[in-house]
Amino acid sequence: MIFLDTGALLLAIWASYAIRLSIWTPAITSERVLLSAFACIAAIPVFIRMGLYRSVIRYLPEAAVWTILKAMLIATMIWVIIIFLMEMAGQGIVPRSIPFLYFVLGTLLIGGMRFAAKWVLMAGTGMRRDEEPVFIYGAGPTAAQLALALKGHGNRYVMGLIDDDSTNHGRDIGGYRVFPSTELPQLIDRYGIKEIILSMSAIPISQRQAVLARVTELGVKVRSLPDISDLVDGRYIVSQIREIEIDELLGRSFVPADNGLLDQALAGKVVMVTGAGGSIGSELCRLIIRRKPEKLILFEASEYALYQIEQEVLARGETLIVPVLGSVTDRRTVERAIRSHGVQVLYHAAAHKHVPLVEANVLEGIRNNVFGTLTVATVAAEQQVESFVLISSDKAVRPTNVMGATKRWAELIVRQMAIEAHSKSTGQVFCAVRFGNVIGSNGSVVPLFKKQIASGGPVTLTDPDMTRYFMAIPEAAELIVQAGALSAGGDVFLLDMGEPVRIGDLAKNMIRLAGFQIRSSENPDSGIAIEVIGKRPGEKLFEELFYDRGNAKPTRHPKITRADSAAITGYDMSASLQKLERAILEEEEEEARNILFALIRTDELVENTDIDGRP
Incomplete structure (x- = not known):
């Protein structure tokens, strides 16, 4: 040169x-x-x-x-x-x-x-044989930069840009023709498009859900480019193209976390998480470590899961990490962990949560979910833990399965502890946080659908009309911590999960996002089939977050509601626990199931009583 x-x-x-x-x-x-x-x-x-x-x-x-x-x-x-x-x-x-x-x-x-x-x-001479034709949805600076970055990089060939703004139609931006979004079906057929990349910063927030819904109907793979403000350097723009996550189709608005509540709950505290290696437990640990606690105790029954989360959080900060291998049903191990480290805040996420598995293993489900919660909550009360937060489930509302019933018992146990703390004026806070499914959690339907799609199908549904609430794991963890900081004791907090999602629609969206068509009578020879296999034991057609929605009260956080339905005043909780324990020891599965649901039916009659016994 x-x-x-x-x-x-x-x-x-x-x-x-x-x-x-x-x-x-x-x-x-x-x-x-x-x-x-x-x-x-x-x-x-x-x-x-x-x-x-x-x-x-x-x-x-x-x-x-x-x-x-x-x-x-x-x-x-x-x-x-x-x-x-x-x-x-x-x-x-x-x-x-x-x-x-x-x-x-x-x-x-x-x-x-x-x-x-x-x-x-x-x-060159145009598109190479190993390149796939793609469109970029958006005609802003980020889209133009992406088109330039893709040129000669990887195996994508940009055929043009798609935009909703009619003033851009027919024009060239960065050397690429801009087409109207209304012509997408014809353009896909004409150019053999295999993939559409969404330049999200070029699409207004108010229109993103509509755009996502529209492009996922086209039978091509859909990917997304994050907002340019999320990219550190434009040179890495190509590597930031990612799969569309299913939670982007749920239509829920994300509310930033209240840092004041997070710091109030965690900063400088000795925090313990049971079930630390699980989906929610591990995400709680990731959140906690960012708020700089004095010490974090990881309590987990699975050695492999404990090792994984320990290695991950050790790499994230300088906070003292203490791994504890043990079961929540082992009182001595739980007591030693809480007492020796002076735990101030405890998040109880340990539970058996898979509905069919718990239905098939009733005694173990009750032992872990009910008596595990009783053990941890009792020791926490004795050791003067300042704040105890139970991670509950929407399946605890009018439960039809053993897992949901055990979670309702866990809520009642925590509520009973709150009543005792209130009567003794200890200042301790016991509360529960109730929410639905978290996307990507262990046992969730989303990873199952992904696996089935990757293997060529079919995608199996228990009932296409079944609805479920969904929430992203990081958002759920943030709301759990914030709810705990808002509690005055005896509360059941409900996280706003938007509108319930029809499982049939979820399966169809995931198939389309993967770039496949849905096999049907009109399209019998290609695509991914959807197979209905019928409801499994204990499954409900729909889930609820409230016993009585009218009794829920707002909190200072727009995504957290407080159901201040309170105590089971006048009901002998200890007698029911003794009966249930006897049935467990004698391995009377049917008797244990009857006791489990008998208390639930009694509790539903007094659900509208608050912590002071007022109607």
Whole structure:
């Protein structure tokens, strides 16, 4: 490049004299040869200093024009000074227009060579055989930058941009034609489009859900590019293309966490999480470690899960991490962990949550979910733990399965502990947080659907009309901690999960997001089939978050509601626990099930009583 630039500068000097003197062959004198040599000697170090030889020509940005202009201007000024000194020494006169012509011609040659080389390197003959045609949805700066970054990178070939703004239709942005979104079905067929990349920053928030719903109906793979504000550096824009997450289709608005509540609950505290290796438990640990607690105790029954979460949180900060391997039903292990570390805040996430499995293993489900909660809550009360938060489930509302019933018993146990703490004025807070399914959690339907789609189907549904509440795991963890900070004791907090999602629609959306069509009578030979297998034991057609929605009260957080239905005043909880424990010890499964649901039916009659016994 230095050799070519030297030749270009000599050519620029020759052309400058030719234009100035109006002759093709200006005389070659010793003074002119010397001036030409000085021009190159002055320019090349300037070019090196300005970075003209650091740029990879194939990816030379348009902004390099200004760098070339500045470099030539500096080189020309240095040359002018040399000319002035030579004239003072009597080495001949240089016409005043020569430096100006040299600057203009030199800039054109130096810049022209580079951009011509870039054009040759990037042009090619069109789409390669190994490239897939794609559209970018959006016509803003991010979309144009993405199209440029994809050119010659990877196996995607951008056929054009899609935009809803009619003023852009038919125009070229960054060399790519902008098409209207209404023509997408025809464009997909015409160009054989395999993938649409959504430039989300180019799509207003109010329109994103509608755009997502529209493109997922087209039978092509859909990916997303995050907002440009989320990218550290535009050079990495291609690697930031990701799969559309299913929670982006749920139509729920995300409310930023209240940092004051998070710090109030966690900062500088000794925190313990039971079930720390589970989906919710591990996400709680990730959140807790970011709020700089004094110490974090990871309590987990699975050795592998405990090892994984311990290694992850150790890499995230300098907080003291204490792994404890044990079951929540083991009182001595729980007591030793709480007492020896002086636990102040405890999140009880440990539970058996898979409905069919708990239905098939009733005694173990009751032992872990009911008596495990009783053990941890009792020890927490005895050891003066300041705040105890139970992670409950929407299946605890009017339960029809053992898992939901055990979760309701866990809520009642925690509520009973709150009543005792209130009567003794200990200042301890016991509360429960109730919410539905979290996307991607262990045993959730979303990972199951993904696995079935990846293996070619069919996607199995128990009932397409079944509805469930869904929430992203990080958001659920944040709301759990914030709810705990809001509690005054005896509360059951309900997290706003938006509208329930029809499982049939969820399966269809996931199939379309993966780029497949749905196999049907109209399309029997391709796509992913959906197979209805019938409801499993204990499953409800729909879930509820409230016993009585009218009794729920707002809190200072817009996504958290407080159901201050309170205590089971006048009901002998301890007697029911004794009966249930006896049935467990005698392995009377049917008796245990009857006791479990008998208390639930009694409790539903007094659900509208608050912590002080007021109706």
